[in-house]
Amino acid sequence: MPTTRRQFLTLAGSVTVAGTIPIVTLRPLEATPAMLNAAIRNVVGEAPVRTGKVKLDIPPLVENGNTVPMTVSVASPMTADDYVKSIHVFNEKNPQPNIGNFHLGPSSGRAQISTRIRLADTQKVVAIARLSDDTFWQVTTEIVVTLAACTEEIN
Amino acid sequence: MAALINVPTKARRGEIIEIRTLTSHIMETGFRHTADGALVPRDIITSFTCRYNGTEIFRADLFPAIAANPYLSFFTVAKESGKFEFEWIGDNGYSSSASASITVE
Numbered sequence: 001m002p003t004t005r006r007q008f009l010t011l012a013g014s015v016t017v018a019g020t021i022p023i024v025t026l027r028p029l030e031a032t033p034a035m036l037n038a039a040i041r042n043v044v045g046e047a048p049v050r051t052g053k054v055k056l057d058i059p060p061l062v063e064n065g066n067t068v069p070m071t072v073s074v075a076s077p078m079t080a081d082d083y084v085k086s087i088h089v090f091n092e093k094n095p096q097p098n099i100g101n102f103h104l105g106p107s108s109g110r111a112q113i114s115t116r117i118r119l120a121d122t123q124k125v126v127a128i129a130r131l132s133d134d135t136f137w138q139v140t141t142e143i144v145v146t147l148a149a150c151t152e153e154i155n
Numbered sequence: 156m157a158a159l160i161n162v163p164t165k166a167r168r169g170e171i172i173e174i175r176t177l178t179s180h181i182m183e184t185g186f187r188h189t190a191d192g193a194l195v196p197r198d199i200i201t202s203f204t205c206r207y208n209g210t211e212i213f214r215a216d217l218f219p220a221i222a223a224n225p226y227l228s229f230f231t232v233a234k235e236s237g238k239f240e241f242e243w244i245g246d247n248g249y250s251s252s253a254s255a256s257i258t259v260e
Contacts, residue, residue, distance in 0.1 A: 066222060066223070067222040067223070068222070091220060094219075094220050095184070095186045095219070096218060096219060096220065098218040098220065099218055099220040099221065100215055100216060100217050100218060100220070100221055101215065101216040102213070102214075102215045102229070103213065103214040103215070104213065104229070105212065105213075107207075107210075107212050107231060107232050107234070108212065108213065108229065108230050108231055108232070109171035109172075109230050109231055109232040110171050110230040111230075112229070112230055113215075113227070113228065113229050114175075114226070114227070114228040114229075115215075115221060115222075115225065115226055115227050115228070116221070116222040116225075116226050117220050117221055117222055118184070118219070118220050118221070118222050119220075149222075
């Protein structure tokens with residue numbers, strides 16, 4: 001039996017509906033800027049976060065979001081009474097806003113850490129340092145990701 | 156589990172040395188699905204600690220946004236000869252450790 005125009009349109013319509021559902025269900029997986037702010041507030045509390053002192057070394061254009069090299073360094077003399085207590089790294093659009101918390105001390109000598117991270121989308125990465133006088137300093141970098149990580153299917 | 160540790164074997168007293176660690180772990184995010192839609196449960200390393208002659212000198216809380224086979228590099232001041240101990244703790248009771256020695260002159 002030849003397909004009528006009506007049957008074809010019904011079929012095409014249902015395929016379109018089925019095709020849009022996965023996109024809709026994936027939306028809540030993105031951390032929103034509100035989640036990013038909540039995660040930052042969770043660490044800094046009500047303290048003001050100033051810009052500066054922190055340096056975030058990360059490629060501005062990433063081909064594969066599954067492994068992105070990242071180095072965070074903080075300008076600090078790292079002496080017994082002036083050192084970096086911790087470094088916190090956040091992202092804007094992964095399913096979760098946290099990337100890692102790194103706890104240092106005066107015996108670290110140099111306030112610098114490196115690791116490899118995952119980025120699910122083109123987004124902002126924020127690094128915040130807590131100094132020994134409990135002030136917070138931050139830096140924000142925008143990164144373009146062409147192949148996303150985290151939410152792809154396993155084959 | 157296999158871990159790669161890079162610590163200088165010798166250092167001058169007071170020198171700032173870099174410690175690099177790499178361990179093998181899938182770091183399953185808990186956000187991925189199989190082709191038939193089932194969610195793959197999270198399985199990550201959540202904590203890394205480095206002790207220098209028993210004193211904690213570096214600690215990291217890790218999240219699913221850390222890439223598979225976590226690589227961490229950090230610095231410390233070489234104070235005395237002795238041992239660095241590394242410990243990784245994760246989901247499903249995962250625990251792994253490694254150590255490295257240093258001679259400080």
